Amino acid sequence: MMVLQCKNVTKSYKKGVPVLKDFNLEVESGKIIGLLGPNGCGKSTLIKLISGLLQPDSGKITVCGEEIGEKSKALVSYLPERCYFSPSMKLRELVAFFSDFYTDFDAARAEALIKDLKIDINSNLKSLSKGTKEKVLLIMVMSRRARLYLLDEPIAGVDPAARDYILGTIVSNYDPEATIIITTHLITDIEQVLDEFVFLSYGGEILKTGNAEEARNESGKSLNELFKEVFR
Amino acid sequence: MIRKLLKYDFKEMMRFWLIAAITTAVLSVIGCGCANVVSCYQKYPEAIIILSWIFLAIVGLSYLAFSIVAIIIVFARFYKNLFTDEGYLTFTLPIKKITVLNSKIISGFSILFATSAVIFAEICLILHFVIIGGSPSDSSTGAIGIRIIWELINALVVDGYELAFSINALLVFLTSIAATLFKLLFIYVCITIGSIVAKKAKVAFAIAFYYIASSSFGTLMGILYTMVVPFLVERTTQISKGAGIAVGVLIFSAVFLTVLLGCAFCYAFLNKAIDRKLNLA
Structure with a gap:
């Protein structure tokens, strides 16, 4: 089943300088896809367009056939680059907040994962370290039974141990029916979990796409090496 | 929701x-x-x-x-x-x-x-x-x-005009409520414009925009006031106190409707701006 469709999507922040130009992408369900590209190539812009934070200048995006709006947002679980919670919130309030707004949110799973981190559920978000906040953010996002997960740079700015935790949480909480799109430029760390990859260049041009395992087998190179070759 | x-x-x-x-x-x-x-x-x-x-x-x-x-x-x-x-x-x-x-x-x-x-x-x-x-x-x-x-x-209150006076009092009360709503919406508009237009110092931009817009509006109202009030004073001194209250109903109604119109304009702007123009980059 087609989870995501982008048709001729153009988005620019400055007139005449499009970050994405006539961008087309179709994503099927049940895959973990790496949206890989250098800084400024439009990875985050695409994720924000799909999650409804940005408005495209032209073109159309649909999630499970729904145009971006109230219904599509109920199907998408979005992990932004930054922590978007009010620092004054307690973890318990955060779980209650997600339970209130997302019908697909599994509060018991979220509480269990928070407990695994050995954090008191009554602690305040502002009392947590940056790395722990990122883990909590990921727990909240992955505790939803969404159709499409958009993870924007989930391992950027965290230590290697935290990276392992994050990737482990993604893989262990992944519903095989759902699709995960991960953006990153830290390919080595993430390529082990990817089913497919998309190499995105400036202007949203897709330079190479395909199955990660097949690409590795055909070229005898890792995705990271392929990436360096393509963007040399 | x-x-x-x-x-x-x-x-x-x-x-x-x-x-x-x-x-x-x-x-x-x-x-x-x-x-x-x-x-x-x-x-x-x-x-x-x-x-x-x-x-x-x-x-x-x-x-x-x-x-x-x-x-x-x-x-x-x-x-x-x-x-x-x-x-x-x-x-x-x-x-x-x-x-x-x-x-x-x-x-x-x-x-x-x-x-x-x-x-x-x-x-x-x-x-x-x-x-x-x-x-x-x-x-x-x-x-x-x-x-x-x-x-x-x-x-x-003037005898025989109790109803007109009550309507005036009600209009003043409603206008003060509508004016509070207008003020709220207008500041929301300024914050939204500041956040959409400015790249940095969005709050400072919003405050500056509010100051300029409210000063301009205040000046405009001041000019209108100095033009209209002498005319009204001249006219109302020629009519009875009761009729003056009745005229007041018309004036307060006009003010109330103007404030409501201002609220509707701000609301429409906010709705459009947040729905179409807001880009959280």
Whole structure:
């Protein structure tokens, strides 16, 4: 089943300088896809367009056939680059907040994962370290039974141990029916979990796409090496 | 969904608002005693009277501070929840953007209205303890301030025009409520413009825009006032007092409708801007 469709999507922040130009992408369900590209190539812009934070200048995006709006947002679980919670919130309030707004949110799973981190559920978000906040953010996002997960740079700015935790949480909480799109430029760390990859260049041009395992087998190179070759 | 949004909006704003409201309430209760002391000044030593006056001034300042705190709470919530990192969560919730806007308007207006109501009630409470004649045994003790206001209102009523006067009073009340709503929406508009247009210092841009827009509007209204008032004075001096009240109904209706029109314009702008122009980059 087609989870995501982008048709001729153009988005620019400055007139005449499009970050994405006539961008087309179709994503099927049940895959973990790496949206890989250098800084400024439009990875985050695409994720924000799909999650409804940005408005495209032209073109159309649909999630499970729904145009971006109230219904599509109920199907998408979005992990932004930054922590978007009010620092004054307690973890318990955060779980209650997600339970209130997302019908697909599994509060018991979220509480269990928070407990695994050995954090008191009554602690305040502002009392947590940056790395722990990122883990909590990921727990909240992955505790939803969404159709499409958009993870924007989930391992950027965290230590290697935290990276392992994050990737482990993604893989262990992944519903095989759902699709995960991960953006990153830290390919080595993430390529082990990817089913497919998309190499995105400036202007949203897709330079190479395909199955990660097949690409590795055909070229005898890792995705990271392929990436360096393509963007040399 | 709006109920859930309102629940979180109120919960967040009430944390600080309740502290401020309780503080002014406590100060007002003590202020009642001070009001009683200063109105019975013959009974107490001069030092107590001076201290009471100082404390009453502090109570007055606390009302001002309470109003400022309420305004900051409302507009900070709007800005933070929509235009900072928190906006990433707000605008990815499975809710229509207009519902988010409606929630912010209802909660913001309720807080501002409740603040005015609390301050008004506390002032009435203090006035209740003002004693005319300086003696606690005086027959005119209690609710003096309220009674004076009521008598002043009654003096304005002209026999045979009670209905027109009541309509005028109702229109003034409704206009003041609509004006509060307009002020709220107008500042929301300024914050939204600041957040959409400015790349940096968005709050400073919003404040500058508010200052320029409200100054321009004030100047325009001033010019209109100096043109219209002499004309109205000339005309109304030629008609009876009762007819003047009836004319007042027309004028207040026009003012009320103008303010409502301003509210509708701001609401339409906010709806369009947040739905189509907002890009959380």
